[in-house]
Structure formats: structure tokens, C-alpha cells
Amino acid sequence: MAKELKQLTSRTxxxxxxxxxxxxxxxxxxxxxxxxxxxxKPYGYAIWEKxxxxxxxxxxxTGHVNAYFPLFIPKSFLSKEAEHxxxxxxxxxxxxxxxxxxxxxxxGVEVDPAAKLEEELIVRPTSETIIWHTYRNWIQSYxxxxxxxxxxxNVVRWEMRTRLFLRTAEFLWQEGHTAHATRDEAEIExxxxxxxxxxxxxxxxxxxxxxxxxxxxxxFAGAVDTYTIEAMMQDGKAxxxxxxxxxxxxxxxxxxxxxxxxxxxxxxVWASSWGVSTRLIGALIMSHSDxxxxxxxxxxxxxxxxxxPIYKGExxxxxxxxxxxxxxxxxxxxxxxxxxxxxxxxxxGWKFAEYELKGVPVRLAMGGRDLENNTIEVxxxxxxxxxxxxxxxxxxxxxxxxxDIQANIYQKALDYxxxxxxxxxxxxxxxxxxxxxxxxxxxxxxxxxxxELIKNETKATIRCIPLEGDMTPGVCMVTGKPxxxxxxxxxxx
Amino acid sequence: MAKELKQLTSRTxxxxxxxxxxxxxxxxxxxxxxxxxxxxKPYGYAIWEKxxxxxxxxxxxTGHVNAYFPLFIPKSFLSKEAEHxxxxxxxxxxxxxxxxxxxxxxxGVEVDPAAKLEEELIVRPTSETIIWHTYRNWIQSYxxxxxxxxxxxNVVRWEMRTRLFLRTAEFLWQEGHTAHATRDEAEIExxxxxxxxxxxxxxxxxxxxxxxxxxxxxxFAGAVDTYTIEAMMQDGKAxxxxxxxxxxxxxxxxxxxxxxxxxxxxxxVWASSWGVSTRLIGALIMSHSDxxxxxxxxxxxxxxxxxxPIYKGExxxxxxxxxxxxxxxxxxxxxxxxxxxxxxxxxxGWKFAEYELKGVPVRLAMGGRDLENNTIEVxxxxxxxxxxxxxxxxxxxxxxxxxDIQANIYQKALDYxxxxxxxxxxxxxxxxxxxxxxxxxxxxxxxxxxxELIKNETKATIRCIPLEGDMTPGVCMVTGKPxxxxxxxxxxx
Numbered sequence: 001m002a003k004e005l006k007q008l009t010s011r012t013x014x015x016x017x018x019x020x021x022x023x024x025x026x027x028x029x030x031x032x033x034x035x036x037x038x039x040x041k042p043y044g045y046a047i048w049e050k051x052x053x054x055x056x057x058x059x060x061x062t063g064h065v066n067a068y069f070p071l072f073i074p075k076s077f078l079s080k081e082a083e084h085x086x087x088x089x090x091x092x093x094x095x096x097x098x099x100x101x102x103x104x105x106x107x108g109v110e111v112d113p114a115a116k117l118e119e120e121l122i123v124r125p126t127s128e129t130i131i132w133h134t135y136r137n138w139i140q141s142y143x144x145x146x147x148x149x150x151x152x153x154n155v156v157r158w159e160m161r162t163r164l165f166l167r168t169a170e171f172l173w174q175e176g177h178t179a180h181a182t183r184d185e186a187e188i189e190x191x192x193x194x195x196x197x198x199x200x201x202x203x204x205x206x207x208x209x210x211x212x213x214x215x216x217x218x219x220f221a222g223a224v225d226t227y228t229i230e231a232m233m234q235d236g237k238a239x240x241x242x243x244x245x246x247x248x249x250x251x252x253x254x255x256x257x258x259x260x261x262x263x264x265x266x267x268x269v270w271a272s273s274w275g276v277s278t279r280l281i282g283a284l285i286m287s288h289s290d291x292x293x294x295x296x297x298x299x300x301x302x303x304x305x306x307x308x309p310i311y312k313g314e315x316x317x318x319x320x321x322x323x324x325x326x327x328x329x330x331x332x333x334x335x336x337x338x339x340x341x342x343x344x345x346x347x348x349g350w351k352f353a354e355y356e357l358k359g360v361p362v363r364l365a366m367g368g369r370d371l372e373n374n375t376i377e378v379x380x381x382x383x384x385x386x387x388x389x390x391x392x393x394x395x396x397x398x399x400x401x402x403x404d405i406q407a408n409i410y411q412k413a414l415d416y417x418x419x420x421x422x423x424x425x426x427x428x429x430x431x432x433x434x435x436x437x438x439x440x441x442x443x444x445x446x447x448x449x450x451x452e453l454i455k456n457e458t459k460a461t462i463r464c465i466p467l468e469g470d471m472t473p474g475v476c477m478v479t480g481k482p483x484x485x486x487x488x489x490x491x492x493x
Numbered sequence: 494m495a496k497e498l499k500q501l502t503s504r505t506x507x508x509x510x511x512x513x514x515x516x517x518x519x520x521x522x523x524x525x526x527x528x529x530x531x532x533x534k535p536y537g538y539a540i541w542e543k544x545x546x547x548x549x550x551x552x553x554x555t556g557h558v559n560a561y562f563p564l565f566i567p568k569s570f571l572s573k574e575a576e577h578x579x580x581x582x583x584x585x586x587x588x589x590x591x592x593x594x595x596x597x598x599x600x601g602v603e604v605d606p607a608a609k610l611e612e613e614l615i616v617r618p619t620s621e622t623i624i625w626h627t628y629r630n631w632i633q634s635y636x637x638x639x640x641x642x643x644x645x646x647n648v649v650r651w652e653m654r655t656r657l658f659l660r661t662a663e664f665l666w667q668e669g670h671t672a673h674a675t676r677d678e679a680e681i682e683x684x685x686x687x688x689x690x691x692x693x694x695x696x697x698x699x700x701x702x703x704x705x706x707x708x709x710x711x712x713f714a715g716a717v718d719t720y721t722i723e724a725m726m727q728d729g730k731a732x733x734x735x736x737x738x739x740x741x742x743x744x745x746x747x748x749x750x751x752x753x754x755x756x757x758x759x760x761x762v763w764a765s766s767w768g769v770s771t772r773l774i775g776a777l778i779m780s781h782s783d784x785x786x787x788x789x790x791x792x793x794x795x796x797x798x799x800x801x802p803i804y805k806g807e808x809x810x811x812x813x814x815x816x817x818x819x820x821x822x823x824x825x826x827x828x829x830x831x832x833x834x835x836x837x838x839x840x841x842g843w844k845f846a847e848y849e850l851k852g853v854p855v856r857l858a859m860g861g862r863d864l865e866n867n868t869i870e871v872x873x874x875x876x877x878x879x880x881x882x883x884x885x886x887x888x889x890x891x892x893x894x895x896x897d898i899q900a901n902i903y904q905k906a907l908d909y910x911x912x913x914x915x916x917x918x919x920x921x922x923x924x925x926x927x928x929x930x931x932x933x934x935x936x937x938x939x940x941x942x943x944x945e946l947i948k949n950e951t952k953a954t955i956r957c958i959p960l961e962g963d964m965t966p967g968v969c970m971v972t973g974k975p976x977x978x979x980x981x982x983x984x985x986x
């Protein structure tokens with residue numbers, strides 16, 4: 001019965017319903033009482049913590065430090081960088097008052113009209129404006145540069161249609177904001193962080209990504225260039241997994257941030273900003289999971305191994321407990337995170353289904369016969385294959401198995417992407433194949449008009465102009481005009 | 494010149510100006526463009542990260558998990574627990590609209606009046622209401638209990654008079670929210686977390702605290718009992734450093750959260766909540782620092798050791814670099830965090846002043862004569878004493894020195910508290926001595942009226958009813974009525 005409750009909609013029936021079921025049933029997140037805002041449940045948050053820790057280490061290794069800037073942004077700040085406000089700053093949570101009062105009839109509280117703010121405050125949708133306002137006081141000379149700050153924070157964008165992790169009104173993210181003395185340095189930083197994101201996606205999330213640059217119409221509002229990593233989900237749609245923006249001197253000019261260079265000349269500061277969010281959890285789910293539940297890469301699983309005892313009576317349980325304790329400590333000594341679930345309120349079958357649903361990479365089970373034979377049953381979540389092996393050196397076996405799982409799910413995702421990436425040369429061909437999903441490499445004449453036409457007719461967008469791969473020029477599949485290189489088209493999340 | 498810029502107001506001239514100077518000049522935090530909201534600068538944030546990591550480990554060791562709940566709370570939720578809203582929920586940031594629009598005259602953006610929320614949203618001042626609303630769906634039976642969640646988050650309380658770290662409109666904190674099947678279990682949890690906070694304060698912050706219970710008038714709004722840890726600052730004032738609340742069934746009743754116990758009986762769930770915030774950074778500063786700047790306990794210093802080379806010419810610098818590299822790697826192998834500052838844009842004197850100001854626990858300096866003699870100069874920040882010692886086994890020497898500094902600053906703070914704690918028996922005596930500052934142990938008749946009278950006449954409040962120490966009954970210093978035990982009075986931050 002419990003098992004049926006956990007049943008997911010099959011991906012072939014409805015991919016989006018499968019996703020929704022999985023997020024809820026694996027206890028990752030749920031909708032809250034506040035429209036569009038999610039509650040991230042402990043198991044989902046544990047994945048985020050793993051991601052955070054790894055990314056934070058990588059940011060620090062590349063010379064960044066963390067800081068914290070205000071949640072609120074004065075409304076007037078948003079008007080300072082014209083493209084920035086035009087681009088996306090409209091759908092925001094606006095704070096207009098700072099006090100409640102008890103209602104006269106005692107029925108609750110109401111907003112105190114006397115406590116109206118002189119200038120409304122916007123809950124940050126992103127922090128370029130407040131941070132560049134702050135940097136103005138931090139920067140006088142080239143000696144104050146570079147500034148390499150990151151912040152872990154919540155942001156709010158008032159989305160109308162929301163979806164757990166993928167698009168929520170409030171989400172958690174990190175935003176890096178760097179300041180540099182030269183254009184070159186800022187551009188190197190921008191690309192460096194794109195590379196950090198790509199490495200994180202591929203090595204830790206086991207999710208292959210295409211590195212590229214956004215077309216002008218898909219650029220971050222206020223950026224000169226937006227670098228992106230694009231991943232393919234199992235339904236063939238693209239997901240933008242992280243972006244790194246070269247901001248030129250736009251925000252420095254808007255907030256009047258100048259510095260004296262080594263020659264004594266005054267110039268505006270150069271900038272980058274870059275971010276990834278809890279959206280990555282959605283990407284992780286949709287990259288690897290199956291109809292039985294989550295499939296997590298060992299590098300980001302809240303725990304990598306679960307051990308379940310199968311026993312008759314307390315005496316046998318005690319013997320298993322003792323035997324398992326030795327295995328647990330050997331696994332931990334190798335840096336493997338492990339949970340031993342000998343709780344007596346659930347049957348082994350229930351536990352098996354539960355940990356399968358939650359995507360624990362390796363499950364070990366030990367029963368009476370295993371005790372006799374000095375063996376243990378090993379199941380790997382990615383292939384669902386089982387084998388019974390000796391307990392001798394089980395820890396090195398499991399350690400190697402985890403590496404194998406990490407490599408295997410990456411390869412599987414890469415193979416999927418390879419077989420679902422099509423090189424097309426005619427627009428008819430493009431339109432005909434688009435419904436099958438996947439990435440399309442096609443020539444484009446570089447104009448926003450052609451891009452817009454394709455988007456309107458097909459709902460496919462240019463995900464990026466790839467930085468690697470085939471760089472041969474050609475002719476646009478729509479207009480026949482010259483094209484510098486193929487670009488990546490897909491329908492996207 | 495640079496050194497003068499770093500000069501702090503002396504504590505004897507103005508303790509509050511000294512504090513303000515120190516926070517700014519040591520690059521810990523600054524005021525932002527948003528009234529009452531601070532920017533936590535990288536060095537200040539690095540201290541917070543150290544605190545977070547340690548506390549998070551302690552929470553996890555005691556069985557807690559992290560989760561994340563929405564930033565916004567529907568206005569109606571605040572009315573549900575009557576005492577809660579009466580107590581403090583009034584000074585809040587209120588979101589009334591969800592969209593901006595461009596002004597017709599093109600001069601910027603304005604709030605779109607069409608985008609008014611049906612129900613206003615409150616930026617969380619604390620999350621009991623939204624969390625207990627969520628727990629309602631998580632809890633059916635005793636099998637779902639206990640729930641032991643913590644969240645790291647930002648909260649907003651619209652304070653009129655703010656002070657960096659100590660009282661800001663937005664601050665960072667953690668809030669634990671637990672749910673239990675029995676009163677007993679919830680009370681044990683409440684006290685357990687008070688003990689965790691006390692251990693953190695004493696072992697890591699090197700800040701002695703008094704553990705106690707709040708009087709009814711000082712209790713958290715909606716709590717049955719508030720447990721607190723109270724620390725003494727160097728000006729003799731008290732600072733509430735952390736609180737843990739036993740909430741009884743108050744929030745479960747307000748949000749209708751019930752469970753079926755083992756016998757099949759339906760009951761309301763029992764609760765605790767507990768939190769510490771970035772205010773702890775203020776407490777840390779005011780516990781140990783001096784007129785030269787910060788004094789940080791090694792356990793929470795962003796880096797524990799700084800090494801400065803004193804050299805003439807590149808060749809000598811290279812020799813020092815080589816020698817120091819060996820010391821650095823030996824220190825790191827012992828788990829000591831170390832920064833080698835051989836930047837050539839600042840003189841050693843400037844660096845010495847800078848790291849003194851920033852409270853780096855140990856400074857090592859190596860010059861030409863040290864090279865010849867295989868020695869190094871060691872300065873400890875807490876006592877500012879210097880000695881020149883051999884480089885042989887310098888790492889074990891420094892490691893032991895760090896432990897000694899940690900113990901010494903704790904002892905110094907404890908001694909200060911001991912000499913500034915007075916047992917008083919008459920109200921006249923109490924009033925006469927109060928201006929000298931410090932803690933006062935006095936008898937109180939247990940009534941809110943007497944407490945209120947003392948507060949109005951002296952600005953001193955009951956910080957707590959101590960859980961340890963002298964438990965002898967007596968008579969109230971004001972009314973002469975019976976008193977169960979002495980309570981702790983002080984003026985407070």
C-alpha cells in the first residue's frame with residue numbers, strides 16, 4: 001500500500017507530471033501558503049547544501065570571498081541602468097509600509113497607513129544595483145581592485161506560472177559581483193566563472209553542458225555579453241543551468257564608480273556578475289531520474305550508501321548490527337557517507353522502495369544467509385542491478401562502485417544528448433524534427449529579426465552560440481544569408 | 494598617515510563610538526543605502542561563516558536537519574497566535590504590490606497600482622507562523638515526530654534605532670523549529686539548544702555566559718518559557734546572545750496541528766524554537782577587543798596566523814619566501830589557517846597595524862637577521878607581547894599558542910564578569926552601584942509590577958533567572974516580599 005502511494009506517473013505518460021510527482025513524493029519541496037514560493041524540505045535542502053559547499057569551495061579556490069548585501073533595493077536604483085530596468089526588473093515584490101496595527105474591532109492586524117515609506121523598497125530580484133552603489137565607496141584607485149565578491153542569498157521575481165525548483169517567485173542562489181581595472185580582466189573573469197559552472201555541472205552533477213554565448217536578445221538586461229551553460233533534460237528540452245555576465249562599464253557608469261589607474265588617469269570600473277540557483281536541483285532531477293524515482297550522482301547525494309538489515313528476531317538483528325557497524329566505520333574512513341536504517345517501524349520492502357525513490361546511489365542489504373556466508377547484497381540505483389558479494393573489502397568495492405555510478409550517469413546523459421542533437425540545414429527539416437525534442441545545430445544570419453521569427457513560429461530559441469565544436473561558416477537556414485557558425489536551438493525550460 | 498586613519502576612539506572616551514569605529518575600520522560592516530540595513534563586508538562575513546559552520550555542525554550532531562521556508566508570510570497568519578502578534582509582530586516590512594511600471598514621462602519606474610496584492614505579505618520577522626502552517630501537513634501520527642528542522646535565513650524587523658550587528662532592520666540568523674509528541678520532550682529540546690548555544694559561546698567565542706530563564710515580561714511573544722544565554726560586554730552591559738523558546742502547544746493550537754499518539758488519542762503537538770543571529774558578531778567584538786582593534790578568538794578568526802616578511806631587495810624576499818613556504822605548509826598540516834602577506838604595495842608597519850586592527854591572533858614576522866639566526870618574531874594579539882624564537886618546531890609552538898590565546902581571552906572575559914558582578918540586598922545599594930555597570934544578583938518578589946518599577950526607575954531589566962549558582966531564597970530588595978532565588982539584573986543592549 002505504502003508502495004503504491006509512492007508510485008510516480010511514468011515519464012512517457014507525462015514528463016511534467018512525473019517531475020511534479022517526484023519532487024513531492026521524494027520529499028524535496030512543496031508549494032507553500034504564499035503563491036509561487038516553495039518550501040524546500042530537508043532532503044531537498046540537503047542536496048542544495050552539497051551543491052553550495054562544493055561551489056563555495058570552487059569560488060574560494062578561484063580567489064573569491066563572500067559578503068552580504070541588503071535584501072531591499074530603493075526603487076530609484078532600478079531606474080539607473082536603463083536596459084537593466086527595461087529588461088526584467090518589473091515583476092517584483094514591492095514594500096510600501098513598515099508597520100502593522102491591530103484592527104479596531106480586534107479581529108486581527110492591518111497595514112498602518114501612517115507607516116508609509118517615502119520611497120518604496122524592492123525585494124532584490126538580483127543585486128547589481130545595490131552592490132554597485134556600495135562599490136562606489138569601496139573603490140578609489142587601482143589598488144582597490146579587483147573586488148571578487150560572492151553572496152549566497154534569496155531573491156524574488158514575481159513569476160506568474162511557477163514550478164517547484166525550476167521557476168519560483170522566491171529562490172535561493174549565489175550571485176558573484178566582481179570589479180576590475182581593465183576590460184580584459186573582467187572578460188577573463190566572466191569566462192572563468194562559466195568554466196567553473198561547467199566543471200561543477202559535469203563533474204559533480206554528472207550533467208554535460210554546452211558552453212556558449214547568448215544572442216543579443218537572450219542577454220541579461222544590462223550585460224554586454226552573457227555566457228551560459230546549457231543542459232539537455234530527458235524530454236529533450238534545454239535548461240539554462242548557469243550564466244556569467246560581462247557587464248562592461250554599464251553599472252559603473254550608472255552608479256558613477258570610477259578609479260585612478262596606475263598612470264593617474266580616471267576611468268570607470270569594469271564588471272562581471274554570475275549566478276546559479278536552486279533551479280539546479282530541478283536540472284539534476286530531470287537529467288538522471290527514472291520512473292522509480294530520483295537518481296542522484298554520488299558526489300551530491302545527501303548520503304551515498306544506505307544499509308538495510310533483514311532479520312528475524314532481536315538476536316539476529318543484534319548480530320547484524322554488530323557486523324554492519326564494522327562496515328559503516330570502514331566506509332566512513334574512506335569518506336563515504338552512509339546511513340544504517342535499522343528502524344523497526346518499517347519493513348525492508350518499504351525501505352527499499354523509499355531509498356529507491358530518494359535516489360540513494362548504493363543500497364546494501366544484509367540478511368540471515370549473508371551472516372552465515374559473510375556476504376552482503378549490493379544494489380546500484382542507476383542500473384537497479386543487484387549482486388551478492390563477500391564482506392571482505394566491501395568498503396573498497398563500494399567506493400569504486402560510487403565512482404563508477406558517477407561516471408556512468410554522466411556518460412548516459414552525454415549519450416542521450418549526442419543522440420538527440422541534430423545538425424539541420426533547412427528550416428523545413430528543423431520544423432519537422434523539432435517536436436521530437438533535442439538540440440539543433442543550425443546556421444543563423446545573426447539578426448534578431450530571424451531569431452524572433454523562428455521563436456514565434458516554433459517556440460524554439462537560440463540557447464547559445466557555442467564556444468566549442470564545429471566553427472565552419474555557412475548560410476542561414478531561414479534567410480540564406482551568411483552565417484559565421486552554427487548556433488544551438490532548442491525549446492527550453 | 495595610513496596608521497592615523499585607522500586610529501579608533503578609545504573605549505574610555507566613548508565605548509559606543511569605539512564600537513562604531515572598530516566595525517567600520519576593521520572592514521566588518523557598514524550602513525547601506527537602505528535605512529537600517531547593513532552591508533556585511535567580506536572580513537565580517539568570514540567571521541559569520543566560521544560561526545555558521547560550527548553551529549551547523551553542532552545542530553547536526555544533535556540530530557537536526559536544515560530546510561527552507563518562504564520569506565513572506567500572509568498577513569492573516571500573524572493574527573492567529575494572539576500573544577505572538579501583540580508581542581512584536583508590528584514593526585514589519587509589508588509587501589503590497591508585485592509589479593513596477595515605467596513612468597509615462599520616461600523618468601523611471603513607479604509602482605503599478607493594478608498590481609496590488611489581495612492580501613499583503615509580511616517579510617518574515619521570525620517564522621513560527623509559516624512553519625507551523627506547513628507542519629500541519631507534515632504531521633498526522635506520532636510516527637511523524639519529532640521534526641527537528643533548522644533554517645539559515647534573513648529576517649526583517651523594522652527597528653527605529655539601529656546599530657551595526659547589534660540591531661539592524663535586516664539581519665541573518667538561524668531559527669530552529671521543532672515539533673514533539675510530548676511536553677517533556679519539547680522542554681528537553683529547548684534546554685538542549687540553550688546548552689548548545691552556551692557551549693558555542695564559551696568554547697568558540699571565548700565568551701562566558703549565564704544560562705537562565707526569562708521573566709514573563711521578557712519572554713518571546715507566544716512562548717511558555719524563554720531560555721536565554723546572557724553575556725557581559727566590556728562596558729558592563731548585558732547582551733542577550735541566544736534564546737531557546739518552549740512554545741507549549743500555542744502554535745499547534747493556533748494552526749491546528751494535531752497528531753495521533755500511540756494509544757490512538759488525538760493531541761496538539763508540542764514545540765520549541767531557538768535562534769542566534771549576526772548580533773553574535775557584535776557580542777564577539779565587545780567581549781574581547783581593545784583600543785588597537787579587534788581581538789578574535791582563534792576558533793573563529795578568518796585566519797589564525799599572518800606572516801609578514803621584512804626584507805631589503807628581491808633576493809632577500811625570495812629567500813624569505815622559500816623559508817616561509819615551509820612554515821606555512823607545516824602550520825596547515827596541523828590545521829592552522831595562515832595567510833602569508835608578501836604583497837609589495839604596503840610597508841611592514843602598515844601591515845602590522847592592519848592585522849592588529851583586524852584581530853589576527855598570531856603574527857609572525859621574518860627579517861634578514863631572522864634568516865641568519867633561523868628565528869622568527871612571534872606576536873600574540875591578545876597581550877600584544879612579542880618574542881623571537883627558533884624556527885625549529887615553530888608549528889607546534891604556534892598551535893599551542895593559539896590554544897593558549899583562546900583560553901586566555903576566555904579567562905580574561907570571565908574575570909571581568911566576576912569582578913563586575915555584585916550581590917546586592919538593598920534597592921538603594923542597587924541604584925547607587927548601577928551606574929558603574931555590571932551584573933547584579935538581587936532578590937525579586939516575582940511580580941511583573943516590581944520588575945516594571947525597577948525598569949522604569951533604573952533602566953535595568955531582569956536578564957534572567959539563573960539556572961545555576963546560589964539558589965537560596967530571600968526577600969525582594971524593593972518590596973520585602975519573599976523571593977525564591979536571586980535573579981540577574983543589568984542594563985542591556
